[in-house]
Amino acid sequence: MRHPQPRCFVCSLFLLFAALLHPLPGLAADVPDELVVADQKGQQRALMEAAGVEQDLPFRVRWVEFEAASPLLQALGAGAVDTGIAGDGPFFFAWGAGMPVKAAYLIPPRGGGHATAIVVAPGSTITSPAQLSGKRIATGRGSIGHLLLLRLIATGGIPAPAPQIVFLQPAQAKAALDTGRVDAWSTWEPYIALETIGHKGHIVVDAAGLTPNNSFFVATTAALAQKRRLLATFYQRVALAYAWGQAHQAQYAHILAQQTGLPEDVAVSVARQLIASPVPISDAVEQAELITLDTYRNAGLIQPSAPLSEAFDKDILKP
Missing domain, CATH: 3.40.190.10 (Periplasmic binding protein-like II)
Incomplete structure (x- = not known):
């Protein structure tokens, strides 16, 4: 099975996306008291709004929705958003191709790999x-x-x-x-x-037993430098939202269906698979993700020049 050289493909998309967005006002880094958050199919926004954890934030959260992680990560790489959720596979595919992003907060395996x-x-x-x-x-x-x-x-x-x-x-x-x-x-x-x-x-x-099945809130290196306090506060609210979701799965599923247009029975199944307990990224997580990086590298899809440790920001929630 032959694959095209991914560095050219991914970076071309990144450069095209950046070129299209750069002249426009309102890029993520331009508003210091606003956090621009990328979501997939409205799932994170629905959870946080259902839990009511955004209401008293000392800054504005602006949500941008994407169909999948690949365009979400392209937006991150272009600096159009500050942070967003992605699975470990697409994150390492993007990071390994040189995008200026880091995994900053861990959403552990959802549904035991069945997601x-x-x-x-x-x-x-x-x-x-x-x-x-x-x-x-x-x-x-x-x-x-x-x-x-x-x-x-x-x-x-x-x-x-x-x-x-x-x-x-x-x-x-x-x-x-x-x-x-x-x-x-x-x-x-x-x-x-x-x-x-x-x-x-x-x-x-x-994917049970085959991959680490982690998801991450990924942030741009610029946001990690310029909006670190905002990111830390937002991730703390994410943890509160997931805790609420564990105790109120039926409520979350109903709101998810309303906000995304998913059928109610589909939303119930998604809510059951989605809810986890977010935590800071540990050294053990880094080691577990070697299998993800090596899978893409062995397939000839990425050749990262930086060590794996540079893919993570483990200190975002440290005092």
Whole structure:
């Protein structure tokens, strides 16, 4: 399985995004008392608003929504947002390509690794990862879905011949799966629930035991230098919101459905998978993420020049 050189691809996107955004007013670093937060499918914003933890913040939070982590990280790399949530796969794909970002706050594995999975459409006869050999599988380039596929190939879960990976954003991938243009989709929540609960497809295999399954609040190096107090306060409120969510999953699911348009039963499943207990990043987390970095590096997708320790800011919440 051949891959294009990612450094050129990712950095080209980064430079294009930066060029498009740079002349415009209102970039994240321009407003010192405003934190610009990137979200995926409105999930973090819904949780924090449901918990009521934003109400008395001493600064403004401006939310920007993205469909997936890849465009979110491009926005971070271009300085259009200050912080946002991303899985470990897309984060290391971006960091390894030289984007000026660091992981600053940890969202531990959600749902024991079940929040990333390969799904198939209703009626598919594919029931095991071995049956994915040689098949067309949609996922996002550098996403946690891509990471899952690479781990299955590397560990022999998907034997030769390797599947043909079709790189698509979530909306395109769902359409391709539903119309039979691909055989499977390696994706994440809420898209797993949308396909399995909403469309009656089924899961072939998930990421449990294959990847660290961490997510991070990622921040730009500029925000970490210029808005450190704001970031620390915001991450503390994130922890309060997740604690509220653990105690009020039904309420959170209802608000998530209202704010994102997800069907209620899908939102209930997503809420169950989403809720975790955010914590600062530890040395153990750094060591665990070696497998993520090495998976992309061994596939020839990134060649980071900096040591792994420089991917993290572990001191953001220290007194």
